[in-house]
Amino acid sequence: MKIGYKQLLFFLSWLVPMADKISLTFLFLFLFLFPFFFFSLSPTAAQPGQDSNGKLDSLDLVRKTIDAVRISTPPKIDGELSEPFWHSLPVADNFIEYSPRNGTLPEFQTKVMFAYDDMAFYIGAILYDPYPDSICKELGRRDQIELLNTDYISFDILPYNDALNMFEFKVSPANLQSDTKYSPVGQDVYWDAVWESAAQITDQGWVTEVNIPYSALRFPKVEEQVWGINMWKRIRTIPTGHGSGREEWT
Numbered sequence: 001m002k003i004g005y006k007q008l009l010f011f012l013s014w015l016v017p018m019a020d021k022i023s024l025t026f027l028f029l030f031l032f033l034f035p036f037f038f039f040s041l042s043p044t045a046a047q048p049g050q051d052s053n054g055k056l057d058s059l060d061l062v063r064k065t066i067d068a069v070r071i072s073t074p075p076k077i078d079g080e081l082s083e084p085f086w087h088s089l090p091v092a093d094n095f096i097e098y099s100p101r102n103g104t105l106p107e108f109q110t111k112v113m114f115a116y117d118d119m120a121f122y123i124g125a126i127l128y129d130p131y132p133d134s135i136c137k138e139l140g141r142r143d144q145i146e147l148l149n150t151d152y153i154s155f156d157i158l159p160y161n162d163a164l165n166m167f168e169f170k171v172s173p174a175n176l177q178s179d180t181k182y183s184p185v186g187q188d189v190y191w192d193a194v195w196e197s198a199a200q201i202t203d204q205g206w207v208t209e210v211n212i213p214y215s216a217l218r219f220p221k222v223e224e225q226v227w228g229i230n231m232w233k234r235i236r237t238i239p240t241g242h243g244s245g246r247e248e249w250t
Contacts, residue, residue, distance in 0.1 A: 066092045068114035074122070075115070079175070079198035079209050081124045089113040089124075095233070095247040106247045108205070110153075110233060120213045125153055127233060129205035136236035137173040137201070143189060145170050145178040151235055152178075153208060158228040159219035167193070167217055173206040175199040 067090045075083045092112040097104045108128050115122040129135055138148040145152050152172040158165060170178040175198055181191040193216035199208040219225060233247050 064092070064094075066090050066114065068116050068121070071115045071117055071122070074117055074120065074211070075124075075209065077196045077198045077209050077211050079200040079207050081126070081207060081209060085115060086113055086124050089115060092231070095231075098232070098246045108235065110247065112231060120211050123155060123208075123210040123212070125208050125210075127151070127153060127205045127207070129235075132201050132203060132205055134237055135173050135201055135206055139174055140176060142176065142192070143178045143180075145172055145176055148172075148176070149236055150174065150176065151206070151233070152176075153233040154231065155210070155212075156230040156232075157212075157217065158230075159217055159225075161226050161228060163228075165218070169193075169195060169197075169210065169212060171197045171199055171208045171210060173199050173201050173208075175208075 069085070069089055071085050073083075075081075075086070081087075090113070092114075093110060095106055095110050097106045108130070110128065111126045113124045115124075136150050138150045140148045140150075150172045152170050154168060154170040156166055156168045159167070164182070164184045166182040168178075168180045168182065177195075177197055179191060179193050179195070181188045181193075193212075195213060195216050196211040197208060199206060219227070235247070
């Protein structure tokens, strides 16, 4: 059975393996007391306006959308993003700072790209930092990321569009992994999915590459799949003296 080009809203959905292209919509959910911000990606989108305190105008905080593109050959998960397709994918950027300066543009830029094939969902992220020698990367055991002195990025996926069931995947610059499953009865920190990641520090910051097999997720059996995703990163040291910070893209 052959399926032609399909559009897929990525607000709490899943990727149709036979589709040639997927349109992902990331809706900023009000989960775990996260602020309710939106931003719409478009080739001619203007830069968000800011007030005298650096806070973004609420009119500029609109829904974010991005495309995940089907690929024919899976990437080598080495943290290099060396495959040519990574450089032609749409980019999710314009994270919003949550802490310590809530509602402002962050000092360091982050770019995230998405691809998929019949077996897995792939994420490539570039986290810029002009002080790569100062990036925190303490080592530890799996699922200990939040207890350590380390930066990290988190990808929180909600396949059922219900604000109840979520799969969380975190990666640090030292490639330490953490994963947690959330459900109406609470969170399962002992849940260990089988997924692959790689990370490395570069002269521009750090990079991570992630492979999440569909077998690691649960999703509804419907033709048009719609997922929600919240992405956020933690920076343990901010040179301007504000201490640690947190940024979000949803």
